[in-house]
Amino acid sequence: MLTIKIHDTLTNSKNELEINKKIRIYLCGVTVYDDSHIGHARTIIIFDTLRRFLESKKIHVELIQNFTDVDDKIIKRANDENVEPSIISDRFIKNYFDDFSRLNIKNATQYPKATEHIPDMINLIQNLIEKEFAYVAKNGVYFKVAKFTEYGKLSKKKTEDLESGARIEIDESKDSPLDFALWKFSETIPFWDSPWGKGRPGWHIECSAMSIKYLGENFDIHGGGRDLIFPHHENEIAQSESFTGKQFAKTWMHAGMITINGEKMSKSLGNIKSVNHVLTNWGPNVIRLFCMSGHYSKPIDYTEDLLKENLVKWRQVETCYYELILGDGSDDVKTVKEMIESHERKFDDAMSDDFNTSLALTSFFDMIKELNALASEEKISKQISDIAIPILDRLLNILGLKITKVTDEEKASIIELIKNRDEMRIKKQFDEADEIRDKILSLGITLIDHKSKTLWMKKEIIKSDS
Numbered sequence: 001m002l003t004i005k006i007h008d009t010l011t012n013s014k015n016e017l018e019i020n021k022k023i024r025i026y027l028c029g030v031t032v033y034d035d036s037h038i039g040h041a042r043t044i045i046i047f048d049t050l051r052r053f054l055e056s057k058k059i060h061v062e063l064i065q066n067f068t069d070v071d072d073k074i075i076k077r078a079n080d081e082n083v084e085p086s087i088i089s090d091r092f093i094k095n096y097f098d099d100f101s102r103l104n105i106k107n108a109t110q111y112p113k114a115t116e117h118i119p120d121m122i123n124l125i126q127n128l129i130e131k132e133f134a135y136v137a138k139n140g141v142y143f144k145v146a147k148f149t150e151y152g153k154l155s156k157k158k159t160e161d162l163e164s165g166a167r168i169e170i171d172e173s174k175d176s177p178l179d180f181a182l183w184k185f186s187e188t189i190p191f192w193d194s195p196w197g198k199g200r201p202g203w204h205i206e207c208s209a210m211s212i213k214y215l216g217e218n219f220d221i222h223g224g225g226r227d228l229i230f231p232h233h234e235n236e237i238a239q240s241e242s243f244t245g246k247q248f249a250k251t252w253m254h255a256g257m258i259t260i261n262g263e264k265m266s267k268s269l270g271n272i273k274s275v276n277h278v279l280t281n282w283g284p285n286v287i288r289l290f291c292m293s294g295h296y297s298k299p300i301d302y303t304e305d306l307l308k309e310n311l312v313k314w315r316q317v318e319t320c321y322y323e324l325i326l327g328d329g330s331d332d333v334k335t336v337k338e339m340i341e342s343h344e345r346k347f348d349d350a351m352s353d354d355f356n357t358s359l360a361l362t363s364f365f366d367m368i369k370e371l372n373a374l375a376s377e378e379k380i381s382k383q384i385s386d387i388a389i390p391i392l393d394r395l396l397n398i399l400g401l402k403i404t405k406v407t408d409e410e411k412a413s414i415i416e417l418i419k420n421r422d423e424m425r426i427k428k429q430f431d432e433a434d435e436i437r438d439k440i441l442s443l444g445i446t447l448i449d450h451k452s453k454t455l456w457m458k459k460e461i462i463k464s465d466s
Contacts, residue, residue, distance in 0.1 A: 006354055008252055009252040010154050026211040027063060028233075031071050032069050032074065033076075034092060042256075047063070047223050052398045065108040066112050068114050069113045070089075071203065093113075103275065103400075117206065120209040121206060124209050125141055127243055137171075140199060145180070151178075154237055180231065183202060205239060208248075211240075211249075217246050220251060221251045225256075256299040261301065262301055282311070282463075283460055285402065289314060293361065295357070297354075317368055317403075318459055322448070324392065339370055343364070378451065404444075420436055421437055
């Protein structure tokens with residue numbers, strides 16, 4: 001029987017997923033006032049890979065990922081550029097899809113926008129007011145934290161320790177410094193009418209309204225970066241459970257942050273790495289491997305050395321794939337089959353036990369190493385390839401990695417050129433052989449010379465590969 005466990009931030013223990021017809025996941029998306037960076041990429045890659053793994057087990061996944069397209073930062077940028085806020089949000093939503101498509105991220109089931117769900121938020125806020133979990137004040141509508149006695153259960157923070165906290169919004173019209181905005185009064189564009197006055201929603205209410213609308217009052221996994229635990233996810237729990245009277249999400253799954261050479265990413269330090277920047281320099285496969293190289297819940301440091309390490313590993317994967325496709329040696333099929341299937345089991349076991357991509361990748365690369373060793377001894381037979389390629393394809397798909405492949409026409413042309421080169425070498429016409437080799441290399445093909453034959457592969461072009 002399939003068992004998958006995920007560490008739950010709320011209980012600080014591993015929760016076994018209830019696998020029925022589907023798994024419902026809500027992932028907090030980006031606020032679209034600027035381009036996405038490598039920190040966003042790691043969180044989204046983690047949840048994309050989790051989804052791919054679940055789907056490889058024939059589990060239907062419903063993944064909702066929102067866009068925060070109404071926010072003070074969006075409004076500030078719009079004012080700076082003297083344009084409507086929607087111009088800013090539309091621009092960066094488009095950039096988001098451009099970037100994450102290149103990262104081979106599967107589309108979410110839906111991408112709801114905050115601005116499209118204002119009535120849902122108003123209904124939720126009205127209900128909280130009626131239940132006396134919220135109140136109308138001078139500057140807006142606020143959630144009464146003191147009324148929700150379990151406040152702090154996700155972040156493990158005590159309300160008495162929070163009252164002078166750095167992230168608490170100061171507003172003398174509030175009953176308590178801890179109370180947070182559900183609706184902010186404003187007549188600055190963008191604003192909407194509400195029963196309490198013109199304004200716009202607070203940050204936290206959008207995710208409660210949209211997750212409940214699309215996934216129901218009690219869904220399987222709520223995800224995001226660890227920086228969202230407090231106050232965002234803490235406030236989501238308070239307002240959602242006060243609204244429904246039920247547990248909000250069954251499991252809270254948080255991705256660790258990315259640092260840059262040991263320092264926090266920040267605009268003031270000028271060390272933010274945009275998704276576009278890292279893709280241009282390293283390509284999607286290396287970035288995905290880097291983001292999964294440590295346990296998802298732990299921080300990971302972005303360094304050139306770690307990226308180069310993952311690039312070397314990716315080149316080994318590419319070599320393995322082409323060795324399998326083009327191999328015609330012979331070896332003990334039974335032994336190799338057992339080896340490959342053993343690594344696949346270890347990969348699946350690691351992924352099932354708190355989504356341990358680091359351990360899963362160890363098994364994956366061990367399999368690659370053993371297959372490449374067989375290839376160097378010219379022991380990859382068609383029978384071995386027939387066993388290995390479907391398993392390798394499955395693991396590559398789960399990891400969201402893509403081998404650069406060639407068309408049948410390109411393949412025929414390359415084989416003919418290699419045949420001509422081999423003939424020139426036999427005849428000791430090395431200048432002519434070198435000319436053919438240069439022509440092959442100009443096609444983006446790398447040659448793999450074995451004792452008795454020459455194989456080839458098409459490598460992904462990576463700018464930082466030097």
